[in-house]
Every structure is written in C-alpha cells, then in structure tokens.
Amino acid sequence: MLRYILKRLVISFFTVMVLVTVVFFLVRAMPGEPFLSDKLTPEIRENMVRYYGFDKPLYVQYFTYIKNLLRGDLGVSMHYHGIPVTQIIRDSFPYSASLGIRALIVAIFAGITLGVASALNRGRFLDYCCIIVAVLGVSLPDFVTGYLLQYVFSIKLKLLPIAMWRGFKYTVLPTFALSFYTTALLARITRASMLEVTNQDYIKVAKAKGLGVFQIVVRHELRNAILPVITILGPVTAAILTGTFIIESIYAIPGMGKFYVSGIQNLDYSQVLGLTLFYGIFIVIANFVVDILYGFVDPRIRADRRDAS
C-alpha cells in the first residue's frame, strides 16, 4: 500500500508540472499584454516590465517561475499591484471552502438519500418526484437557482438574509444554491447504481437469509453501489471547494470565484497561473483520496494493488 501511495505521489507531481507548463505558455499566448493602460507613462511601463521579468526570454521566465513555485511562491499579482497570489488565495479561499464544504455535505446527504429512495420506489410516485428534482437540478443554471432562492426566501418570505457572509443565517441560501446541481448529479448516479445492484444475485441471497429491506440496503446495496458515486465525488469536491464565480457574486461572498474571472480579464498572468495551479492541485488531491477510498470500499481493488506492487 505504501508503495502504491508513493507511486501515486510521483505521478501526481508530474501531472501538476505538466499543468503548470501548459498554462504558463497558454496564458502568454493570449492576445494583449498586462500593462496596456493609457494611464501608464512609458517609464512606468518599462519599470513594471522589468520588475515582472517580461524583458527576459520566455524560457528564462518559465524556469524562474518553476524555481519560485518549488519554494511555494506563486508570484505577485499584476492587477492588484504588489499583492502576492498566495495572499489572494489565503484571503479568499477560506470563504469559498467554508461555503463549499457546507454545500458538499448537503449534496452528499441529500443526493444519496434521494437516489436510494428513488431506487427503492422504482416506477412509483416518489421515484418520479426524485427524478423531477434531479432533472431540475442538472438543467437549471446556478444564476437561476441563486436568484430564485433569493426572491422566494429573502424578498417574499423574508426568512433569510439576501446576501453577504456574516454568520450562519447568511450561509443557508448560497449553500443550497451551490449544492443543488451536485445533489441532483449524485442522486442520479446513486439511483442508477442502486438499481443495478438491486438485481444482483447476492441481494436475493441476503433476502433469503431473512434480512429486511433496510438491512439489505445498508449492508449490501449501498456499499456495492457507492463506487460510481465516489468516482464522481473527486472532481466535484475540487470544483465546489475552490469557489464559484456566479454563486459568490450573487450572494456577495468574498470567495475565490471572482479572481478566476478577473485574472483573465486583466491578463494578470501570475493570478491566472496561481489559481489554475491551486485548482489543479486540488483535483489531483481529490482524485488521490478517491483512489484510496476505492480500496476501502472494494476489497478486490485493494488486492489488485497489493499484487501490482
């Protein structure tokens, strides 16, 4: 197992390096330059170009960036003058992560519950209700869900604050808005997977042993049906925790979401690179955790790994 983890770590490192390289050159291939504002005098512009090292050849810039990166330095933002990208992440990520974790927890519980309930009542009323919720969740864009929740719960019912991030009450609406899509996604996957497992022989065997429906679901069906759910959970976790532009904008949450967009708009190379890298590392870690979880859920995968190493 330890060898497997080490192998995966090495692979992950290379994945991240490839990501850095590709994004580094892609960002610079975008039309335009960072310092094109009319307000800048030629002298100032020249100073800035020198400060950020743009006067050097591209490969030198690249290696400088890698060298700094290995020390944990993501460079300084070009738009927010003088603020290191790590600082931007450190200031905004906690908001995004806090919202993301709440949304993720809601999505996992609601999604799996809906999926199981739906599979157990296949073809009946409850199943159709769950399917409708799932289809709505996947097809409604989050700017619709976000505004709709605000309209109903803040403006009409006056139950919850409409925006900002100042305590638990403020978190409820954005959490639901953000989790809706993921809930629907997980519900659909859980349902499909449960239906497949329900037809397996060992479920009938479990019933023949005298187990009740609940015991069969908890002990046999869920455990076997959960693999596809875990698979999707990796990238979903990364996406949901690292901030979302639309939901954070709608609810005025100072999270990371807006920096992805502003970085591109302002051609802020270091900001784009830093955030993409952060997101990438998150995905790599999440997939890594998912792979480890596989082994816990399915002993056959564990055994394959043992044999491989």
Next chain:
Amino acid sequence: MFVELRDLRVSFKTYGGSVRAVRGVNLDIERGECLAIVGESGCGKSVTANTIMRLIPSPPAEISGSVRMDGTELLALPEKRMKEIRGKSIGMIFQDPMTSLDPTMRIGSQIMEGLRIHDKKMSRHEAENMVYETLGMVGIPNPRAQFKRYAYEFSGGMRQRVVIAMAVICKPRLLLADEPTTALDVTTQAQILGLIRDLKTHLGSSVVLITHDMGVVANMADRIAVFYAGQVVEEGASEDVFRNPSHPYTAALLNSRPRLDRDRKQKLATIGGAPPDLFAPPQGCGFFERCPAAMEVCGDIPPSRYDCGAPGHRSLCWLHHEFASPRRDEWLRMRFSG
C-alpha cells in the same frame, strides 16, 4: 404433511401480456425426504421454489393458491413473520456461486449475518464459533483463516460451499437447492451433491432439489416431481419414475440421456419441438404438440391426474384414463422397443 403446495399459480405481468409461469402446482414434501424437481428451462421449477420463500415480489407477480408449512399458510403471512421464516426455517441454495456472494463483505460476516438476524441475543463470540463450525461442516478447511476472506479469493466450488453454509447455518427444516451444481464442473458437482446429502442426514431437513440433470436426481432423490410448462406432469418415488415413466414427457426426457450402453453411431435422442408459449398456454395438455402418443382429446381438454400403480405415483396424462388403455398399451410397446 410438512409442506403442501396446493393449486399454486404464479404469473408475471409484462408489456407483452401475462406470462403464466406456474399453472396449478400441487406438491407435498415430507419431513426428511429429498424431493427432486426436474424439468427443462422455463418450466417453472425455480419460480416455484422462489414462491415458497416468497422471494418473488408481488406485485408485479400475481400469486394464488396455497403454500403451507406445518399448517401455516406462508402466502398469507405478513412480511415481518415471513422474514423470520426465511433463512431460519427455510434455507435456500442458489444456482450461481460466482454471483451469490457480496463481493465487498467478508464471507464470515455474510454467514454470520443470517445467524444473528434470527437470534439477536447471540453474542458475537458464540456466533463466530457457530460460523467456524458450519464452515467446517461444509468442508472448508481451516475455517478460522477463511472467516476474514472475501468471495473473490475462493474457487467456484468453495464459494458454493460458502453459499451452502449461509443456507444451513440456522439448521433450517427445509432446504431449497435451486440448481446448486449447474454452474460447477463435474467433479465439484459430485462433491457438492455429496455435501448436500450429508447435511440432509445430519440436520434431518427436507431437501427440495431443483435440477435438469437426471443423473443428479438418480443419486439424491427419494421422490421426483417432473415439471412441464408450469405443471407437475408426473410425480412418484424415484425408483418408480425411473423404472416406469408414466408420462410421455418423462419417458422422452429419460430417453434423451446420453448412455454408455448405446451404439456409438446412434445419435442422441431429443424431444422435437419447443415447450408451449406461456403467454398463451394451450387449451389442452401442454405436451400435446410434441407427444408421440397424443390423442384427439389431448389437444382440447386438459388431462386429469391418474394413479399409475405404485403408491404416490401419479401422472397428468389422458393415457391413464380407462378408455385410453389400448393406446397406452401401444405406447408402452413403442417405448420398450426403443
């Protein structure tokens, strides 16, 4: 009588209509006997066994008739009481050991699960010992080491032993074995059958053995019930049915076994045609179209059950009606001449 099935009917609603899988089955199972249910694929043998266990969800299936065990009507029991019977009073062995075990659960836990669900007061320690004992009983060497293993670590034969251990851990009085050896190779087959026979003697349970293999039947069964198109067409003591098959279908079935004492050039005998469509069961006898001894009446009126000499030996065939005796004699001559 220990278990009685009376006029059991099961049909499945599909988009294409209703499939009448079991069409009025009457069966008796005595205490401690081994009853073999024989018949080709789709004749309702498995459905019958699954109905005894109430493993067929109804709806969509429509089930009527009666299944009594020690006088208790199983078909009318509330699900809660039925759960207590499943696994405890009736154990079931399934056909395919490769898919009958949960791939993600240790086999020890899977066996123990059935035990502890029926005896909630039993301590974990006691239950574990019981599992070791049962694993030993079904011929799995070194039970303590196997307890924590997973299904994928076992061969097909060993998995079937695990499945059997799950079925017998509560010492059920009735053991339903639904083609327990179909998925196994021949040598393993013999071992598993031997095991089921030993368990039957050891536990004193009744065994219902579902199979389409006449060789298996000859080895194991005290009595035989031959199924055809959802009905019992012939039943009787094993010896009587083999020596004196009284339904043309049974005779044809026995005739199509591969035999060592036959000329090698002779082709294997088969039964021509196909079983009737159970979406629209025939008006008369289900075997009419394939029967070498068919009479006019057979196609129009369903046959009654007739005694065929030996006690308990009955056949669902018009040939045994008193008016049909010339035809019957003709058929018997034809049968014995080859």
